[in-house]
Amino acid sequence: MAEEADSAGKAPAKSVSKLDQAAILLMTLGEADAAEILKHLGPKEVQRLGTAMSQLSNVQQTEVEAVLSTFLEEVRTLTGLGMGADGYIRNMLVTALGEDKANGLIDRILLGGNTTGLDTLKWMESRSVADIIRNEHPQIQAIVIAYLDADQAAEILDFFPDKVRLDIMMRVAALDTVQPSALQELNNILEKQFSGSAGSQTKTMGGVKVAAEIVNNLDSTVANELLEAIEDVDEDLSSQIQDLMFVFDNLKDVDDRGIQALLREVSSEILIVALKGADEDLQNKIFSNMSKRAAELLRDDLDAKGPVKVSEVEGAQKEILTIARRMADAGEINLGGGGEQML
Template structure:
């Protein structure tokens, strides 16, 4: 959220341009140099929403028009791109837009390619709040890998802080990323912005091996039972396949390999095993039973990986609307 003290000259110009009539803003853009357009464009790319009171303060003459809209100007980057197309032509606008987006994404790029073990080694000496900010700006799979290398006593603290994150000033994120980048480059590592919250934590726990996710959830539950419950509601495990109807189970079976399924069923309940077998043809079910009987001991870590893999496929199918996952009368999202 933009605060009054954040209103630099360039930011004011960006907001003013967005609140202008489209034809007028087109004329203004024509009078700007490419350097000026780039500066304003970079500022607009950082804006997520503009509070109405700020926009009114910058341009009082549009007070009436702004009051007819919602509390925020929606679709800020898209609106600016539309203005660029009409003012500069599609080719020139596309070139400038690609440049702006590239600059916007550069800051977090090094975190994506950095080895998780190296990154965790640097982060372990940072404050848990700093660690939570960094992990919240990473994909959940990478964040899970990084946190697995952190000391056990730090893990639950970081997870709790991530779950409480809602919105952080972009400048703070950029400063932290800059410091980390310097540290990484100093040890020879060379080569976002989605913040954390309950969803990211649930995604991380979904990808953790058996035991680690339980320990972290229990630690959270001790200090904040309500938060732990919210995280559990967003998690999806292999055992939750019982919440899928028969049609959904059959669709899921088409999306997974028989090898993954066989290994996953080695470590599951008899009820779920029979539910899966009951949704297969007699011949396929017979083959699977024989494979399970013939299979020797399987490492728990391999079972975990297979179950996580299948659970993630089920979650994807649910998100795509192809299957329904329900429990307690509510749809599992």
């Protein structure tokens, strides 16, 4: 939808999301300046930006000018830029910028900060992390899994056999705090590849909530098998994990304001595929939080959409849940329903 002309009479570019604006801004910078910005971001932010950059096409000069103008205007009102951290997929930057340039940026990011061995694992492919910890003691494996973000941890667990996966998850659920000596031992294991210090304070990690978040990110078949295996060992723990899990159907419990905020962050293509596997109540919840015209278009697109593989539906739903959890962590929405106070 086109925006109205600005006060100077010049029509700005078509509506561009904040993420695409950031991608356009970075693509206008040189490698060194882009690296200086990216090293202040966490892995997941770099992943999202890399994906956005790889999907940019036919960017008009007016759009670039509008992005730069908006950026300069917003910077004038800021005293600092607060940036978070999460999990990362190296291939996204490679796709967006090419192998050489992406590797150059990643090297600058890693060398530019005080990245510890554990933090560096967040920037690695999940298979590589699995290979690194495969032959370590199960407690070390559990500490790594608990330390990483839930989506990356779930991907890593996919590379382990069922029995090992069960052992790791039982240990993750039992974790509370980790002594500095244990973190130092783990950093020593990674010393040949990474540098950094473990610090001197105990660190809170793991627990039933972390276990639930990891299970949430597993493939549904794997998750069900793992929950059944946990139940065979500890029925009460299995129930606690299931109580804390947030699945796609739970979006019905999110208040209207939260659903509206979430929909602004989700592409229509992903939403259509995700809703193919949703029940009527959840579909109606989504429709009721859209304009009448948008809801009609979405219904038409759903009806026109042919059969979709279960794996594709689950993937789309998982992507939306990842966005929802990120927004919840940032205090932008409340996953607990309309009756609870926003955190």
